[in-house]
Amino acid sequence: MKGLWQLTWLEIKIFAREPLGLFGTIGIPVLVYLGIGRLLRSAARPASPEEAFLKTGLPVLAAMLMAISAVVSLVTIIAIYREGGILKRLRATPLHPATILTAHVLVKLLFTTVTLVLLVIAGRRYYAPDTPLEILRFGAALLFSTAGVLSIGFLIASVVPTARFAQPLAGVIFYPMMALSGLFFPVAVLPPWLRMAARVMPMTYAVSLLAGVWRGDSLSSHLWDIGVIALFGVGFTALSARFFRWE
């Protein structure tokens, strides 16, 4: 893993130099959270569906937005690097491809953490939750889920030919996953074939884990979710290592 820390630090600096990317990564989840929250708070009566969504759905939505933005950004960056010949040039050095991907994952997880901290600060101010929230536990669940979902990004990034193709493809894959993930309506109300589909998507387990932890569940009561996400993570990472293209 020679060069990992240098590359990670370098990519953090480079990422922070692009104002729009920085805003998309950090600003959008926070703004969505604050905006929808404020809207719903004025409409929500006690025990209404709006209130329920405000309490758990919204934080999880913001969390998933962070995970997806991390994936889309990872896929795009790798595609740009491939198109620009940066990957091919790195191949002529002793650097290992896993190091490149790992560095980008670390960068994404770092910015996810920063966003989460901002969300918590914003959330504390506007919507103090009635139960004391285990923010460290939620943070751990979020980083774990992001890493799991990022592995799908690896696979897309490994095979996608150009950056222009990467973003729509990531969208086509991730937004349906999010719609079926149980975030907006319970998986149980879906027709059987869609329920089957939801069960083979890592996003569904990430939402279940994040919503549970947000409500105060312990991590150990979600071992099934954690196990499935880990399984997806290992599987997709292995596939992407198999199909990784330098050019």
Next chain:
Amino acid sequence: MAVDDVSFEVRRGEIFGLVGPNGAGKTTTMECVEGLRAPDRGSIALLGVDPFRAGTALKVRIGVQLQEAQLQKRITVGEAVRFWGSLYRSPVDPAALLDQLGLRDKRNAWFMTLSGGQKQRLFIALALVNDPEVVFLDELTTGLDPQARRAIWELVRGIRDRGKTVVLTTHLMEEAERLCDRVAIIEHGRVIDVDTPRGLVARHCPERIVVVGTADTSARERFLAVPGVEAVDADGLSLTIRGRHPSLVTDVIQCVSRHGIVVTDFHTTLPSLEDVFLRLTGRSIRD
């Protein structure tokens, strides 16, 4: 198939050029030698080992500049050199390297703000960052203006003069002629011939050309009578005398003085690699 039947040998400490038109298979050949691409058959030895299988042990001994490469848009020149250096056990001093390539003033500039020539110099810097024994440069002056091109040639000569072996590709015959110690002419994925530029010209284009400017109307007949002269073409006041005898120039001078021909212009034109290419392939490299 981009390349078929390519055989050549590069000597230590020389600038060796793979020369041919775009699409001839130069880059494919180079990438096979660099170990970035596996050949379907045949064998390659780079510093005595198979480059595709050698792995890291070989990678630390070579430096590579790729055609049309980019870097991260917002990486600075200094960061790039330091990062690429950090991938090797004993990199050269980044500051000295930037000095050597005239990039010291640009060390804090983002990659996206550099000119074409500056980008190419940065890529040469990255190819030299591990103090390699063999440096590969692929079409490194394409898209540069003549002044930047000359500056890059000077840098490449400097690399060779410090004892390194340089392998480069170019579709510019002038570049090959002025820069390379030896060249391999590639066309349609085949090596047609390998030699020094001078050797190739002597072998394939032995004819000599003397151009004489004169108003003397009898001059053409007199030159045609010189032994060894094969043709004299008139174009206004200018006569182009062709022949392949090594003494052609002397013979023409003697003819001029013997007959007291008044000349307003006298120069010789040597065939170039461009002519060699035309002769060998039947087409101009610019087609």
